Amino acid sequence: MKISGNAIRPGNIIEHQGRLWRAVRIMHTQPGKGGAYLQVELKDIRDGTKLNERFRSSESVERVRLDQRSYQYLYSDGDAHTFMDTETFDQIALPTEMVGEEQVPFLQENMVVSIRSYEEQPISVQLPDQVVLRVVEAVAVVKGQTAASSYKPAILENGVKVLVPPFIESGTRIVVATADATYVERAKD
Numbered sequence: 030m031k032i033s034g035n036a037i038r039p040g041n042i043i044e045h046q047g048r049l050w051r052a053v054r055i056m057h058t059q060p061g062k063g064g065a066y067l068q069v070e071l072k073d074i075r076d077g078t079k080l081n082e083r084f085r086s087s088e089s090v091e092r093v094r095l096d097q098r099s100y101q102y103l104y105s106d107g108d109a110h111t112f113m114d115t116e117t118f119d120q121i122a123l124p125t126e127m128v129g130e131e132q133v134p135f136l137q138e139n140m141v142v143s144i145r146s147y148e149e150q151p152i153s154v155q156l157p158d159q160v161v162l163r164v165v166e167a168v169a170v171v172k173g174q175t176a177a178s179s180y181k182p183a184i185l186e187n188g189v190k191v192l193v194p195p196f197i198e199s200g201t202r203i204v205v206a207t208a209d210a211t212y213v214e215r216a217k218d
Contacts, residue, residue, distance in 0.1 A: 032092045034084030035067045042152060044091040049074045051153060074152050077126060095145040095152060102140045128154045134187040135160050135207045156207045161216045162186050163202050170195040
């Protein structure tokens, strides 16, 4: 399926230069002279090589259609992460590179993820957009620091560091976006 060059999003799989690439990072750039473009960091899904490419909105790229199935995360054993197909109960073990180094800390037992495959070969793992985690350590707020909207560092139960609003304390459960490890809101529970 052809899409416009500025419609590429992180996680999209595109065909470019005869190879399959995963969009890792995107950045909209509008220089003072000339038209705007999308700077995209691409990673080859087969060998892991990286490529930085510019796409203008007038260009079109081929977005690859992938088979998508629901899998349940079971456990991790070193660098292998085991998932079970929710329909057939078949189990597969995928390496950290396929799950994503930054996504692995957000895997939770029994979490349902979406695994995309191309020609029966798993390519990528899509976690839920948000997860609920407990804050285990938060810096105390300095009095008078609330005049401007400021965030403070906090460490979550999975070891990830995020910036949270001043009212969040240790033990509070918060919602975190898995795509970029950012605070969304306080959990409603």
